[in-house]
Amino acid sequence: MSNPIKSALRAGLFRVESGWDTLVGRESNPMYCLGAMSWFFFWVVGASGLYLFIPYDTSAARAWGSIEHISREQWYWGGMFRSLHRYASDAMVLTMMLHLLREWLMERYHGARWFAWFTGVPLIWMVFSSGITGYWLVWDELAQYLAIGTAEWLDWLGIFGQSIARNFITPAALTDRFFTLLIFIHIAVPLFLLFAMWIHILRINNVNTNPPRQLIIGTALMLVALSLLHPAQSHPAADLGKATAVLNPDWYFMALYPLYDKQGPAIAWTVSIGASVFLCLMPWMALRRKRRPAAVVSPPNCNGCGVCTFDCPFGAVVMRPRNDESGHAQIAVVQPDLCTSCGMCMASCNRTNPFLPHEEPRQTGIDIPDFTFDLIVKRISARSHGLVGDNRVLVLGCEHGAKLDHMKGPSVGVLELQCTGALPPSVIDYILNKDLADGVLVTACRPGECFYRLGPEWTELRLKGERVPKLRGAVPRERVKLSWAASTETKGLMTELAEFRVALAELPKQVRPESTKRRVAE
Template identity: 85%
Template sequence: MSNPIKTALRNGLFRVESGWDALVGRESNPMYCLGAMSWYFFWIVGASGLYLFIPYDTSAARAWDSIQYISTEQWYWGGMIRSLHRYASDAMVLTMMLHLLREWLIDRYHGVRWFAWFTGVPLIWMVFASGVTGYWLVWDELAQYLAVGTAEWLDWLGIFGQSIARNFLNREALTDRFFTLLIFIHIAVPLFLLFAMWVHILRINRANTNPPRPLVIGATLMLVALSLIYPAQSHPPADLDKATSVLNPDWFFMGLYPLYDTKGPAVAWAVAVGASIFLSLMPWMAFRRKRRKPAQVSPPNCNGCGVCTFDCPFGAVVMRPRQDESGHQKIAVVQPDLCTSCGMCMASCNRTNPFLPSQKHETGIDIPDFSFDLMVKRISARTHGLVGEGRVMVLGCEHGSVLDHLKGPSVGVLALHCTGMLPPSLIDYILNKDLADGVLVTACRPGECFYRLGPEWTELRLAGQRVPKLRGAVPRDRVRLSWAASTETKALAADLAAFRAALADLPKPERPETTKRRVAE
């Protein structure tokens, strides 16, 4: 059974995203690009960090002065770069955590997706380590508080030969060598982070790491404005001979330190490590339905065109040299541990054609649990008996808006694994065989697709911009594409009513007398 709390949160997420769609447009919705925005903020942090490294003085006596100089004497440039560095770091933490929450709510973290989720957990530690060491480099009172607290936190583990906290007993104990080591760590950790981010998206085909241009411009202007209005400021310089005074912490990076102060290192470590282990194991703790069988290739019907490899969202289909006497050089091979059974590969196969003269419609690659032949038969069955004006066949995604409530004397519905598994030739087939007067294709909103790329591929195929294309002779006024999340049931019903009204105003198509409606099951 589904979790009612999670369902309520997911519906709330979809409503928030609907608001963003209305405000900035679907293409620029930041909720659809949280991962890509994290990449963008990383590059801002990296570029601004390189600039700040140039004037930085790696000595205990002058570290604070070097940062203070560019913040005050060069506030118009150096100060703004420092503020950009700080606020872009905070923004990366925010988008990273929102990305994690969103993937959990949409259930895109278990099954074959475990790798991206599992490798994402170490990224959290690396991001926080980068941020905390960056605050140390300022060497103000906040840095002193973080340095002493972190040292005592690490000393509690008892794995170091000597106490780390002894380096902060007094001014004489702190040497310039510490800052040289610190800046090395602050540079090395982000480099490891970059490599880990690459590993994180390794199993995702066509991973988007570049946000849309309007979103980039808007985010950049926001960071620049924030840097000018509320520039990053240092606390008074650190003094190890006295305790720190009132601090203004960055809660994006320092949320665990008050817990350490009040409950001690054992509780702080238990929370940090326990949360990380829990997150890492979530893909195997998730309640989910039985995994569907992966796609299967039919060697006699595969001509090695390779289109299925381009359309697979997770790189589960690859081309391999062919060893038989078919005359084709390559054949598609499915990697079962990466396949989500979305069916996009089946829709892309050039053998997915309901018009081919055959008792059974066989394709080069198919989904065993929902084969193309079964899809044709179900469409014929769902359209059989439709009466009245404006007969419509609704084809949609099982993860989007519920379709059953749309059924009626003039409306047939069929839910697919993903709208991306719908071959355009089936739309042609429905209209050509007079199975319906119109076809309404409904898909999850782009960015909310359970299988990532279903809405995009469907839109491009129907527009004739991606193979397989919807045939040019198919009347476009009898085909409609409607985006609908699971919370937009009423909107989809209204769109269907408007579509049927539009169909009623169209002249009836002229069909050959030999055209007969067929029932396949």
């Protein structure tokens, strides 16, 4: 469980996101794809950087002039590319830090997800290194400040044979070779960054590194407009014989430098290294969090169809060759270290079907030990038992979303799952077919806000019949409702439930053969 401050912040985040949805539309809300937005900005920075490499002069005497030339003489093209390069890198820092904050607030950093969190920390260093070396290249007064500050900062470590700061002691000390080295670093670090970004998403299945198209178009237009209306400017050319005075730093990259100026290198290193180490260790600091048991495959029930491998958000299920007498070529194998116990694999299995002949307890191809398919079916029977009226509703939802307990009533039963993505569509069919309720309200966190990943997306596609396992076509759609509701939207969900019940009451009574009338499983 998270602390109250974090819960309050998370509730605030959900409210902001909800408001943003209302303002701009869900598809244009960057909060749901902050990681993908960072990828997009990386590509913009890379493409604009490639163009800037052409006119840039790698010499101490002419570096500033070459940048100034394209900024002033070719403001509509070269200058725009320079501004795009700067503003996209700033936006990348912004989305990257928001991404980190959001994942922390949503508790998506521990357990099996330690890898993405842990490998994300070096990305911060790489992004900042890329940005700082880029600012050096301009060789204006800001670059002079950064160069000397960074050199002094690094020299304090005492691990370099020569003092780096001595390169900036007098104008004569600075050589063109230094700029050649600098541009090499400025290109090499982003290449390593790209590689590290790939590692960062390595354990995530169905990863999306592209934001929605309309967000890409809108953001690109915004960056171009900003670049033309408020182009990036250089400070006066660097002069090592003259101390820097008033500067206009890019605070997205340079927020730590004043700390260095005021407190010295020991404090600055302590803060930066300490914060990084703390971030790296965070996944293992949640000592009281008990990790739930990983999914388990039942070999006699697995036919090797592989659907569970497509639906697992973290690639925890893989298919392996099978050499037993089952006749199936492959079998699903769970990698426990990667499993978050969300149950989406269980819902995706074609054996997870309450209509199939079964023994007690019900078995399926892949199951979650502490929240089995058998338990779901039995709880559905129990929660629907005793419901009265003509518009009985069973609410099935996620324990991380709206508070379902608030909806309980004589005609309303609720069942919380670990994730709505763990709901097999055949269970909805079963509820209506066996007359356990007159309608089913499925509620999930809003897409992008899933505590796991992809639960709402898979649920929607399965219910629409666009992804296997599909909700059977014969199921009356007017008796099934899907509602998005974050933990802060319980009230809104209650309103939707009331409307749904009114709509159900107006539907003609279902006539069922006697043989399909309610059966109590418990």
